Amino acid sequence: MGINRRDFLRVGSGGLLLAGGGLLVPAWAKGAKLLQPAALPDGTRESALLEALPGKVPLIKRSYRPPNYETPPEYFREVFTPNKAFFVRYHLANIPEVEARSWQLRIGGEVESPLVLTLDELRRFETVELAAVCQCSGNRRGLFQPHVPGVEWSYGAMGNARWRGVRLRDLLNKAGVKKGALELVLDGADGPVLDKTPDFVKSLPLWKGLDENTLIAFEMNGEPLPHWNGFPARLIVPGWTATYWVKHLSSINVVSAPFDGFWMKSAYRVPVGKFPVVERFLSQETAANTPITEMVVNSLITSVRDGERLSLGKPLELAGIAWDAGYGIRQVEVSTDGGMSWRNAELGTDHGRFSFRPWHYRFQPRHKGRYTLLAKATNRIGQTQTFELIANPAGYHHNLVHQVAVDVV
Numbered sequence: 001m002g003i004n005r006r007d008f009l010r011v012g013s014g015g016l017l018l019a020g021g022g023l024l025v026p027a028w029a030k031g032a033k034l035l036q037p038a039a040l041p042d043g044t045r046e047s048a049l050l051e052a053l054p055g056k057v058p059l060i061k062r063s064y065r066p067p068n069y070e071t072p073p074e075y076f077r078e079v080f081t082p083n084k085a086f087f088v089r090y091h092l093a094n095i096p097e098v099e100a101r102s103w104q105l106r107i108g109g110e111v112e113s114p115l116v117l118t119l120d121e122l123r124r125f126e127t128v129e130l131a132a133v134c135q136c137s138g139n140r141r142g143l144f145q146p147h148v149p150g151v152e153w154s155y156g157a158m159g160n161a162r163w164r165g166v167r168l169r170d171l172l173n174k175a176g177v178k179k180g181a182l183e184l185v186l187d188g189a190d191g192p193v194l195d196k197t198p199d200f201v202k203s204l205p206l207w208k209g210l211d212e213n214t215l216i217a218f219e220m221n222g223e224p225l226p227h228w229n230g231f232p233a234r235l236i237v238p239g240w241t242a243t244y245w246v247k248h249l250s251s252i253n254v255v256s257a258p259f260d261g262f263w264m265k266s267a268y269r270v271p272v273g274k275f276p277v278v279e280r281f282l283s284q285e286t287a288a289n290t291p292i293t294e295m296v297v298n299s300l301i302t303s304v305r306d307g308e309r310l311s312l313g314k315p316l317e318l319a320g321i322a323w324d325a326g327y328g329i330r331q332v333e334v335s336t337d338g339g340m341s342w343r344n345a346e347l348g349t350d351h352g353r354f355s356f357r358p359w360h361y362r363f364q365p366r367h368k369g370r371y372t373l374l375a376k377a378t379n380r381i382g383q384t385q386t387f388e389l390i391a392n393p394a395g396y397h398h399n400l401v402h403q404v405a406v407d408v409v
Contacts, residue, residue, distance in 0.1 A: 034048060034049070034050060034060070035305060035306070035307070036048050036060075036154060037142075037143060037154055037155075037306070039142070039143045039145065040142040040143065040152060040154060041142060041147045041152055044062075044142055044152045047061075048060050048061065048062070049061050050072075051069070053067060053069065053088060053228055054227075055084065055226055055227065055228070056069070056084055056085070056086075056088070056226070056228065057082075057085050058072075059071060059072065059087065059088065059156075060072060060154070060156060062151050062152065062153060063151060065093045066090035066091060066092055066093040066095070067088050067090055067093075067095070067228070068088065068089055068090065068151050068157075069087060069088040069228075070087055070153060070154060070155075070156035070157055071085050071086065071087045071156035071157075071158070071159055072085070072156060073154075073155050073156055073300070073302060073305075074302075076155075076156075076300060076302045076320075076321055076356075077302045077303065077319070079160060079321070079348075079349070079351060079355070079356050079358050080131070080160055080161060080162060080221060080351075080356075081159035081160050081161060082221070083161070083220055083221050083223055083226050083229070084226075085159075086134075086159040086161065086220075086226065086228075086229055087136070087156055087157050087158060087159055088228045088229070089136050089151075089157060089242065090190060090247075091200045091263075092190050092191055092192045092193070092197065092199070092200055093192075093193050094190060094191045094192060094193050095189075095190045095248075096189050096190070096248075097227065098189050098231060098232055098248050099232075100119050100224075100231075100232045101119075103118070103119050103232045103233070103250075104116055104118055105117045105122060105171075105216070105233065105249060105250065105251070105252070106251045106252070107171060107172070107175045107251075107252045107253075107254070108175075108251070108253055108254070109181075109185070109252075109253040109254035109255055110177065110178040110180070110181045110254040110255060110256050111172075111175035111176050111177055111178060111254050112175065112176030112177075112178065113174070113175055113176050114175065115171065115174060115175050117171070119218065119233065122166060122171075122216065122218065122233065123166075123218070125166040125167070125171065125174075126166065126167070126170060127164060127165065127166055128164070128165070128166070128215065129162055129163065129164040129219075130162070130163060130213060130215070130236075130238065130352055130354060131160065131161070131162050131163075131351045131352040131354060131355035132160070132163055132213075132236060132238035132239075132352075132354035132355060133158060133159070133160045133238075133295070133323045133354060133355065133356060134158065134159055134160075134161065134236075134242045134245055135157065135158035135159075135241055135242055135295055135323075136151075136153060136157035136158065136241065136242050136243075137241040137242065137243050137268055137292050137394075137396050137397075138150050138151060138153055138157065138394065138395055138396060139153050139155070139156075139157040139158050139398065140153060140154065140155060140157075140395075140398035140399075141153050141394075141395035141396075141398065142154055143398055143400075144389060144395040144398060145389065147395075148393060148394060148395040149394075150394060150395055155300060158242075160321075160323075160355055160356040161220045161221050162220070162221050162222065163215060163217040163219070163220060163236045164217060164218070164219035164220075164222075165215040165216045165217030165218050165219065165233070165236065166215065166216055167212060167214065167215060168209050168210075168214045168215060168216055168235070168252075169210040169211070169212065169214070171216070171252075172184075172209060172210065175254075177206065177254055178254070178256075180256045181206050181254045181255070181256055182205075182206055182255060182256050182257060182258065182283055183203040183204065183205060183206060183255050183257075183258060183259050183283060183284075184203060184204045184205075184206060184209045184252055184253070184254055184255075185201060185202075185203045185251075185252070185253040185254075185255055185259050185261075186201065186202045186203065186204060186235060186244075186246045186249065186251070186252055187199065187200075187201045187246070187249075187250055187251045187253075188200065188230075188234075188246045188247050188248040188249050188250055189248035189250050190247065190248055198261065198262035198263065199261075200246075200263055201259075201261045201263060201264075202243065202244055202246055202263055202264060203255070203258075203261070203264050203284070204235075204237065204244055205281055205282075205283060206254070208237065208240075208279070213238045213239075213326075213354070214235070214236065214237055214238070215235070215236040216233050216234070216235060216236070216249060217230075217233065217234055217235075217236045218232055218233045229247065230245075230246075230247030230248055230249070231248070232248075233248075233249050234246060234247045234248065234249055235249055238326055238354035239279075239294055239295060239324075239325040239326035239354055240279075240293050240294055240295070240325070241268075241292055241293070241294075241295055241396075243263075243268045243292065258283045258284055259284075264284055264291065265284075267394075268291055268292050268394070268396075269289040269290060269291055269292065269394075270289060270290060270291075270292050270392050270394070270396055270397070271288065271289055271290075271392055272285065272286075272287065272288060272289055272290050274390055274392060275296060275390060275397055276296070276383050277293055277294050278294065278325070278327075278381070279293050279294050279325070280293060281293050292396055292397070294325035294326075295323070295324060295325045295397075296324070296325070296383070296397045296399045297322070297323075297324040297325075297329075297377050297378065297379045297383045297384060297385060297399060298322065298323055298324070298377060298385060298399040299320055299321065299322040299323075299359075299375045299376065299377035299385065299402055300320050300321050300322075300375070300402050301318065301319075301320040301373060301375050301402050301404045302319060302320045302321060303316075303317060303318055303319040303320065303360075304316070304318065304373070304404055304406055305404070306404045306405055306406075307405060307406070307407070308404075308406045308407070309406070309407045309408075309409055310365065310406050310407070310408050310409070311408070311409065312365055312367070312368050312408050312409065313365075314365075315362055315363070315364050316362070316363045316364070316365065316406075317360055317361075317362055317363075318334060318336075318360065318361045318362070318363050318373060318375075319358065319359065319360040320332075320358070320359055320360075320375055320402070321356040321357065321358055321359070322356070322357045322359055322375075322377035323354075323355070323356050323357065323377075324377070324379040324383065325379075326353045326354045327353065327379045327380050327381045327383070328350075328353045328357075328379060328380040329347065329357040329377055329378075329379055329380070330379055330380045331344055331345075331347070331377070331378050332344070332345040332347065332357075332359040332375060332376065332377045332378075333345065333375070333376045333377075333378070334361040334363075334373070334374065334375055334376075335372075335373070335374040335376075336363050336371055336372075336373055337371070337372070338372035338374070339372075339374055339401075342376070343361065345359040345360060345361040345375070346359065346360055346361065347359050348360065359375075365408040367408070368408050368409060369407070369408060370405055370406070370407050370408075371405070371406050371407075371408060372403060372404075372405050373403070373404045373405070373406065374401050374402065374403050374404075375401065375402050376401045385399050385400065385401045385402075386399055386400055386401070387400065387401055388400075
């Protein structure tokens with residue numbers, strides 16, 4: 001299925017106009033200008049529009065073909081990102097409508113008994129559910145200085161959901177993985193428009209595929225996966241960036257040698273030793289670079305917007321979210337004076353180690369003027385956010401301490 005602009009909700013002079021003639025304006029957007037971080041590249045702020053794909057609320061459009069749409073940060077005031085507001089990320093523009101009744105998953109290669117499973121047959125395996133953050137490797141790329149090529153994401157190329165499906169290891173055990181198997185090669189139904197464009201095919205270390213938390217999900221927040229988020233089934237690799245979370249999953253091929261496709265050999269790689277990573281993809285590593293794997297620890301202030309005006313004497317409930325690769329958030333520290341002093345925020349409900357962890361901090365401004373608010377998360381193995389960007393060619397792993405300036409009047 002291609003994207004039909006006639007199906008879009010579009011920005012009009014009176015608000016967000018529905019193609020059928022209705023009017024839909026999110027509560028947070030009424031009377032508001034679409035604010036974009038000043039650090040984004042020239043042209044990115046001006047070209048950002050709120051548009052909606054079928055079944056989605058208006059999202060921030062970063063590219064139309066292939067579709068890349070960012071979740072507005074106001075939706076991160078909830079721990080779980082609504083399906084209709086979940087970000088959309090594709091590398092290729094040929095995105096077919098996959099029907100549940102005709103979908104099949106093929107598992108082959110270095111296995112004793114190749115499998116072909118329908119959706120009904122997939123559901124007969126033991127089902128499990130877990131909460132996990134799905135985050136594009138390039139989230140916040142547009143905030144890198146100097147700027148780097150790629151989709152110029154701000155803060156919203158991510159979302160948190162409850163994913164329900166089956167363990168990938170149960171399927172692999174059913175197929176019988178042969179001795180000497182090394183990686184799993186994963187392909188989805190989406191594909192390139194031109195023959196010379198490499199299909200989006202990823203590989204995963206066999207040991208990660210056998211992890212109890214690696215799932216093939218068919219539900220998201222209690223509902224079937226949306227089309228734009230991988231219907232009818234997708235891979236879930238909690239703690240790792242979303243490049244491995246293959247949508248519209250159609251085949252898994254077990255191989256005994258490192259897969260050398262473009263999206264592994266050339267793309268989604270970072271310099272060796274640059275980031276504090278525990279889980280490495282050693283069969284794909286070279287002396288110079290390595291595949292991106294785990295997410296880095298991060299946080300976001302969600303209760304106030306940069307440049308917001310607040311009233312003196314009114315308490316401010318500063319709040320936000322923190323997350324990491326699944327080691328768990330140990331603490332979130334908040335500064336209300338530009339980093340000169342820090343206080344611990346109170347952590348909210350723990351929905352699982354792969355989920356967003358909410359936090360809040362009550363602050364009473366005592367004088368008028370500008371306040372620079374910062375939030376810094378630290379996980380249980382001692383990893384913390386940085387104050388200086390770690391440069392890398394593709395702009396991955398942006399986890400600078402989040403900073404918001406507010407004016408108290």
